[in-house]
Amino acid sequence: MNKDQIIILSVFLGYLLFNVILSFVYSKKEEKQLKGSSEEKYFIGGRNMNGIVLAMTIMATYTSASSFISGPGAAGLTYGYAQVWIAAIQVPVTFLVLGVLGNKLALVSRRTGAFTVVGYFKARYKSDALVIITSLGLIAFFIAQMISQFTGGATLIASITGMDHVTSLLIFGTVVILYTAVGGFSAVAITDTIQGIVMCVGTFLFILFVLKAGGGLASIDAGLAANLPDVYNDIFSKYTPGGLLSYWILVGFGTLGLPQTAVRAMGFKDTKSMHKAMWIGVLTCGFVIIGMHLAGAWAGALVDTDNLPTSDYFIPYIVQKIMPSGIAAIFLAAPMAAVMSTADSLLILATAAIVKDLWKNYVVKDDPAKNETYEKHVKMVSTIVTMVLGAIVIVLTVNPPDIIFLLNMFAFGGLECTFFWPLVGGLFWKKGTGLAAVCSSVGAIATYIFATYFIHIAGLNAVVWGLLVGGILYFVIGEITGRKGLDADILDKCF
Amino acid sequence: MKLTKEEKHKQCLKEIKATLLVVLICFLWHVITAFLLNSTGWVIFHMPAWFVVSVFGTVIFAIIGVFVLLRFVFIDFSYDEEDEDE
Numbered sequence: 001m002n003k004d005q006i007i008i009l010s011v012f013l014g015y016l017l018f019n020v021i022l023s024f025v026y027s028k029k030e031e032k033q034l035k036g037s038s039e040e041k042y043f044i045g046g047r048n049m050n051g052i053v054l055a056m057t058i059m060a061t062y063t064s065a066s067s068f069i070s071g072p073g074a075a076g077l078t079y080g081y082a083q084v085w086i087a088a089i090q091v092p093v094t095f096l097v098l099g100v101l102g103n104k105l106a107l108v109s110r111r112t113g114a115f116t117v118v119g120y121f122k123a124r125y126k127s128d129a130l131v132i133i134t135s136l137g138l139i140a141f142f143i144a145q146m147i148s149q150f151t152g153g154a155t156l157i158a159s160i161t162g163m164d165h166v167t168s169l170l171i172f173g174t175v176v177i178l179y180t181a182v183g184g185f186s187a188v189a190i191t192d193t194i195q196g197i198v199m200c201v202g203t204f205l206f207i208l209f210v211l212k213a214g215g216g217l218a219s220i221d222a223g224l225a226a227n228l229p230d231v232y233n234d235i236f237s238k239y240t241p242g243g244l245l246s247y248w249i250l251v252g253f254g255t256l257g258l259p260q261t262a263v264r265a266m267g268f269k270d271t272k273s274m275h276k277a278m279w280i281g282v283l284t285c286g287f288v289i290i291g292m293h294l295a296g297a298w299a300g301a302l303v304d305t306d307n308l309p310t311s312d313y314f315i316p317y318i319v320q321k322i323m324p325s326g327i328a329a330i331f332l333a334a335p336m337a338a339v340m341s342t343a344d345s346l347l348i349l350a351t352a353a354i355v356k357d358l359w360k361n362y363v364v365k366d367d368p369a370k371n372e373t374y375e376k377h378v379k380m381v382s383t384i385v386t387m388v389l390g391a392i393v394i395v396l397t398v399n400p401p402d403i404i405f406l407l408n409m410f411a412f413g414g415l416e417c418t419f420f421w422p423l424v425g426g427l428f429w430k431k432g433t434g435l436a437a438v439c440s441s442v443g444a445i446a447t448y449i450f451a452t453y454f455i456h457i458a459g460l461n462a463v464v465w466g467l468l469v470g471g472i473l474y475f476v477i478g479e480i481t482g483r484k485g486l487d488a489d490i491l492d493k494c495f
Numbered sequence: 496m497k498l499t500k501e502e503k504h505k506q507c508l509k510e511i512k513a514t515l516l517v518v519l520i521c522f523l524w525h526v527i528t529a530f531l532l533n534s535t536g537w538v539i540f541h542m543p544a545w546f547v548v549s550v551f552g553t554v555i556f557a558i559i560g561v562f563v564l565l566r567f568v569f570i571d572f573s574y575d576e577e578d579e580d581e
Contacts, residue, residue, distance in 0.1 A: 081546040085529055088550040092518045092557050099514025099564065104507045110574055217541035233543040235533045244529075248522055271571045278569075282561045286554045428508070495504060 001162055004325035009161045011329030012336065015198075016175045019340065022194065023179035023187030030186040039360075039378045042184035043352045044115035049189055049268040051276025056196030057189045058094050058264050058277070059285050060341035062255070063199065064145075065152025066408050067289055068335035072296025073314035080224060080232025080297055082239055087293040089252045094281025096253070097261050102274045104427045105265040111493040115266055116349070117259040117423060118357040124426045124494045126487075127434030131361060133441055135353045137418040138259055142350040144411035146393045149343040150176075151400040151407075152312070156335055159316040160328075169397055172339075177390030180344040181383045185267070188344045195337030200284060202334020203291040205327060206319070210295040213302055213322040223301025232300065242458030250413055250463045257420025257467075258412070260345050347393075351386045410452070413463035417444035420467055421474040429475075430495060431482030436474050444470025496572045503572060513568040517560030525553040 001009070034046030049057065067087070075083035109115060112123035118138065122131050153172035158165050179187050214220040224232040231237045235244065255261060268274055299318045308314055315335065319328050355378065364370045421444065422437035448466030455465055485491070498506060529549035537544035 081543055085525075085546060085550055088525065088553055091554055092521050092560075095557070095561050095564070096514060096518050099517075099569075100511050103503075103510060106574055107503060107507070221538075221541040233546075235529055235545060241530065245526065248526070252522065253518070270574065271569070275565050275569055275571070278561050278565065282557050286557065290550065290554065428511070 008329040023183035026190040027183035027187040045185040051273040055277035055280035057192040060192035060196040061345040064342035068338040073311035075297035076300035077311040084293040095278040109266040125434035141411040141414040148408040150397040153339040173394040181386035195341040198337040220301040240459030246461035254416040257416040417448040417466035431478040436478035440470040440474035443473040
């Protein structure tokens with residue numbers, strides 16, 4: 001390791017340690033102050049998020065390794081401005097999720113006592129099959145997404161310090177698992193907030209140094225014309241119109257079906273917090289996502305990068321070329337923050353699915369004695385489950401996938417297919433029955449997997465077919481089975 | 496503001512429709528301008544015109560959209576007062 005790498009590693013380790021200490025201190029404070037049951041405090045932070053925390057935790061959870069490493073790397077190395085165009089679809093996500101799901105989920109989750117999306121399904125549909133299917137789907141796709149995030153974190157550390165993949169993975173994984181396991185949702189939310197701020201600072205630094213190194217936009221344009229001729233300025237050079245449009249489903253409208261963002265709508269304090277978060281969200285999300293991808297595309301003009309193994313190495317590589325080591329360390333804390341904030345949210349929700357949605361519902365059930373034991377030990381059990389789950393992800397990440405982006409996108413689409421119609425339809429359509437939701441979820445996910453391998457029409461992403469089939473099944477079966485109407489308890493609590 | 500359960504439901508639906516309309520406008524601007532301007536070869540600030548008009552236009556529409564939503568559509572109401580209201 002040379003001097004520069006030691007400086008970067010020191011800043012990194014300091015940043016990681018800061019997150020652990022912050023989450024410990026904050027979660028202890030929240031534990032004393034918050035009202036509600038242990039599980040409500042651990043899994044949803046007592047529904048106490050203010051506007052800034054809400055906006056930052058949605059933005060930080062949503063922006064991930066793909067937003068800071070893979071996407072900008074792909075823009076600079078392969079796709080040019082078309083990749084930035086795709087990234088820009090994500091600008092409205094925060095206010096889309098809060099505007100559509102926010103108030104309704106906040107109201108219904110308080111009435112039903114739900115603090116997970118699957119918990120809401122249990123109250124809304126009263127279907128054990130749906131609870132089990134969506135819980136298992138959530139765990140499977142979250143593990144896939146966590147693998148991509150852990151790979152991103154380890155790649156980042158390895159590429160700037162020269163350490164091997166496994167050591168880098170262990171450093172990254174241990175920190176994320178530790179603060180998530182001990183602090184729960186409160187720790188996740190507060191570290192997400194800090195990480196969101198770090199991401200904004202990192203994005204600003206990246207734009208500034210790329211522009212400086214590139215010698216202004218005119219030189220950058222000339223450099224891109226030389227390095228990515230006929231590609232960087234043509235939106236259709238690498239993508240078909242159908243492929244581009246389907247990104248509006250995958251990373252635009254479809255995000256309404258992502259449980260990791262939807263659950264945030266159950267955790268904020270009041271409507272004022274939500275309104276503030278919509279403002280902060282559109283500004284920070286726009287700045288970070290477009291800023292990183294745009295500067296990533298510009299960075300494609302700066303160097304010849306034929307020797308990089310994948311585009312995931314491009315951003316760490318370019319940063320070390322154009323920034324002094326101290327600044328590079330500060331910048332590289334931003335993608336690390338993006339990766340950590342996504343990984344911790346997935347980890348806490350996967351734990352909630354196992355402990356709350358499966359164990360509580362099907363092992364503890366309504367037995368008073370078991371419930372007393374559950375309430376007493378839920379935090380300890382959740383901590384252990386988080387640690388075990390994290391350890392499993394570390395083991396699965398030892399042989400990482402080549403491209404983080406593709407694995408992340410596959411899991412992303414899978415989650416949307418599993419959750420979209422039961423969640424969105426369930427909030428607003430009174431004929432949506434348990435059977436309709438189960439068929440929609442299973443049909444959408446089966447179609448999504450089938451279409452991923454066998455249906456390639458006009459470059460459309462498989463998620464389009466999955467959501468289309470899921471929607472048809474939800475509304476047709478709902479129309480047939482929901483004629484008698486839902487039972488009074490569902491109507492009372494969920495509408 | 497105090498609202499009854501039914502009023503809250505109606506307000507939620509109003510907010511949802513307005514939010515979807517804003518996102519739909521962003522979507523249409525983003526796609527139509529990029530697809531139409533791509534073949535022109537026009538350049539703005541040393542970047543392709545399709546990119547500048549489409550992406551920065553979408554950001555501007557999103558920001559104006561949130562302003563309009565919060566100023567004219569969304570209102571503050573309590574989540575916890577339903578029993579008293581009814």
